């Protein structure tokens with residue numbers, strides 16, 4: 001566990017970056033620090049591995065004051081990932097990852113073998129091992145940065161805007177990867193971002209900071225969206241928080257309705273309503289418009305593209321999105337194999353919310 005106790009940091013030029021802040025980061029969880037530029041996030045993060053020492057107050061890692069520990073040694077137990085990965089440009093990818101274990105006294109051979117495993121763990125192909133950082137995309141470099149931070153198997157991981165330099169699609173992939181990794185590794189992660197959506201997606205606890213290093217609110221994401229503590233947090237979490245909160249509401253109790261289906265390759269007559277086209281494994285392929293007749297066998301050309309799909313055990317947000325994005329207004333619910341289980345409408349989702357409200 002990482003604990004900040006009444007920590008304050010005033011820089012030599014008089015700037016107060018962090019003002020008397022207390023916060024606990026429980027072991028094995030992802031805690032996100034989020035706030036506008038200059039609010040003291042990086043300062044706070046770097047006090048954990050002693051890249052910065054507080055002016056007053058105490059930082060504890062596993063109950064020990066970090067000031068009582070040798071900085072070099074302390075840092076070996078703490079992985080650190082920064083924006084644009086910060087890789088050594090003249091070392092191969094494999095050697096970048098192996099650096100810390102070698103410093104730690106492992107044999108070069110062992111360290112490289114471990115590095116190769118880590119490359120796979122973060123989802124990179126083995127061919128990249130021999131390349132240099134400049135020969136990788138930004139997203140690949142970030143993955144290497146994560147692998148390098150994990151190389152010494154540190155219990156604590158500090159991540160300072162690690163994904164903010166990559167495009168939104170790659171970024172989403174990296175976030176999903178981090179969540180998957182965390183599910184396997186269970187590190188104590190302190191993650192900094194200025195992006196509230198990233199904070200809500202990744203954090204089990206989210207600490208919102210405001211200018212001058214004040215802690216505005218620390219809560220789990222659902223609570224943050226439901227009950228922002230003041231106007232600053234309200235404006236920071238943004239306008240569509242009601243909708244985004246549906247990400248945390250389970251769709252238990254949402255029962256898929258039967259829907260008329262037609263199979264690709266079959267012959268179909270006309271019908272008044274929308275029909276869901278499926279393949280031989282019952283996986284949805286698109287919709288057949290009302291009144292549409294098909295000469296001969298049904299092919300994909302005759303279909304209107306479908307909306308997003310809602311996995312049966314997914315959150316309500318996905319169910320609502322599936323309904324809103326489908327041309328028929330009916331969101332397709334799928335099982336783990338992607339086979340259609342039926343449909344839900346936006347009204348179904350709202351009715352369920354109504355029930356939740358009546359009996360939470």
Ligand SMILES: Nc1ncnc2c1ncn2[C@@H]1O[C@H](COP(=O)(O)OP(=O)(O)OP(=O)(O)O)[C@@H](O)[C@H]1O
Nearest residue numbers: 011013015017036037038039040041042043044194
């Ligand atoms: N070495 C320094 N000397 C003086 N002031 C500093 C120093 N480092 C940071 N500051 C100031 O301290 C405040 C907090 O900086 P910090 O880097 O912690 O912010 P941040 O929340 O990480 O911002 P960003 O989102 O832009 O990265 C800012 O006002 C910054 O200008």
Ligand SMILES: [Mg+2]
Nearest residue numbers: 041042043160
């Ligand atoms: Mg910063």
